[in-house]
Amino acid sequence: MSAPNVSRPAKPETVFDRDAEWDALVAFACDTRPGASLAVVSGRLRQGKTYLLEALTAALGGFYFGAQQAAQADSLHSLGDELARYERTAPPSHWRGWEDAIDALLVLGDRRPVPVVVDEFPDLVRQSPALPSVIHSAYRRLRDAGRDNRSRLLLSGSALPVMHRLFSTSSPLRGLADLELTLRPLDFRQAARFWGIDDPGLALLVHAVVGGTPAYRRYAGDDAPSRLDDFDAWVSRTVLNPRIPLFLEAHHLLQEETDHWDRALCHSALAAIAAGCSTQGEIAECLGAPLTDASHCLALLQANGLLFSEPDAFRPNLIRLRLAEPLLAFEHAAVWPHRSALAQQDAVEVWRHVRPVFDSAVARPHFAQICRDWVMDFADPTVFGAHPATAAHGSVPDPARRAGPEAEDAAAEVVVRGRADARYGPLLSVGVARWDEVMDLHHLERLRHLLTLLAARGEDVTRTRPACYSGVGFTPALRAAEADGHVVLVDLDRLYRGQ
Missing domain, CATH: 3.40.50.300 (P-loop containing nucleotide triphosphate hydrolases)
Known part of the structure; x- marks a missing residue:
């Protein structure tokens, strides 16, 4: 019975x-x-x-x-x-x-x-x-x-x-x-609600510091910034405050997760990634360490969920690494070089010097990742013509930029592919993400140039939709191009509230 x-x-x-x-x-x-x-x-x-x-x-x-x-x-x-x-x-x-x-x-x-x-x-x-x-x-x-x-x-x-x-x-x-x-961290929309933040710009900045880990609100003394112009003061009184548990959390997190392996090398590897290195070779070169040592360290960080790896959207053999925990990116890109200064100087003064580094090395790449997350979790399938299977960074060699003193690839921060049985799914969209730029028609022209390069490499771009993602908005000319169906535009409000 x-x-x-x-x-x-x-x-x-x-x-x-x-x-x-x-x-x-x-x-x-x-x-x-x-x-x-x-x-x-x-x-x-x-x-x-x-x-x-x-x-x-x-x-x-x-x-x-x-x-x-x-x-x-x-x-x-x-x-x-x-x-x-x-x-x-x-x-x-x-x-x-x-x-x-x-x-x-x-x-x-x-x-x-x-x-x-x-x-x-x-x-x-x-x-x-x-x-x-x-x-x-x-x-x-x-x-x-x-x-x-x-x-x-x-x-x-x-x-x-x-x-x-x-x-x-x-x-x-x-x-x-x-x-x-x-159990995964809260996504960026859930995190905004958890912290009680309605302003999407403020929500993204806070997420760039503490991510979606629920415990960090308690570690911050349940102190959430009340408005956008309170963000700097909030950083100074919480994550840069030695009396607040969040101050040493990045150190404790790495100490607990890496299980007594070479933590100095792990810190240096995280700092290299936070500074912009994204491949094993680049990281090993930055560390001045043998590739085998760097690979062992990176594998350990990946196994503990602190690093993600993903293939380049256009070159699948090129594997890029990124930090999975925003607090570690914040620590190693912006705070790590100033730890000794924080013990001697006022946190507000230290943050005044650190803020430009945070904007360029933390907020900008974090915004691009939030845009990729939006594509996968919140965008309506009609935006790109099909259900996205992947959203990743992509880059291709650009002959026009190889003639100068510094070779540079053509890149897109948000490359969307659809589902397919083959290794590559159909190319649904290529997009650029700019946290602190008002985007104009020249951004759209850059995407069209990239599509031309991809077509020359044999990529089918006939149904690929250009997309611009901005943290501060778009010019009327670009809005007009959107109205004519030439580009997809995604701003902060759409990221946090729309599809």
């Missing part, structure tokens, strides 16, 4: 957004079908995994255990104490190891579907490498015994390389997972 339906609770008002994640977790935890099941919840630090899982167990009367870095005996003792408090019994005195502990956790599902959360699971595996096999054996014993058990075990972790390895095809846990959920 099947178990009675379990009431599915609404998401608590204290949990911002995360509607899809909440629905997936509740559906898993409340599944009444017989048999124990397992879910994997992963995501980088500070994204709200713990907060969400604690809310889930509170809403459903489940059990939550947050692991810490400790010896196996200490972890088992802490787990036993937590389980005793949950069940209102005496702490267990008979556990011989993780086999007994996992069995005790699964017993909680003998009466009803119940979420059982083990947070920061990788910390336990570091202490007890056999733990994944122990869990697999416990599930097999339940299945072989035919017990009517409905445990809903959720294993969560922030150490992304460890989580990927634990649930890879060669892991004993791989076949057990019924749900794999990744």
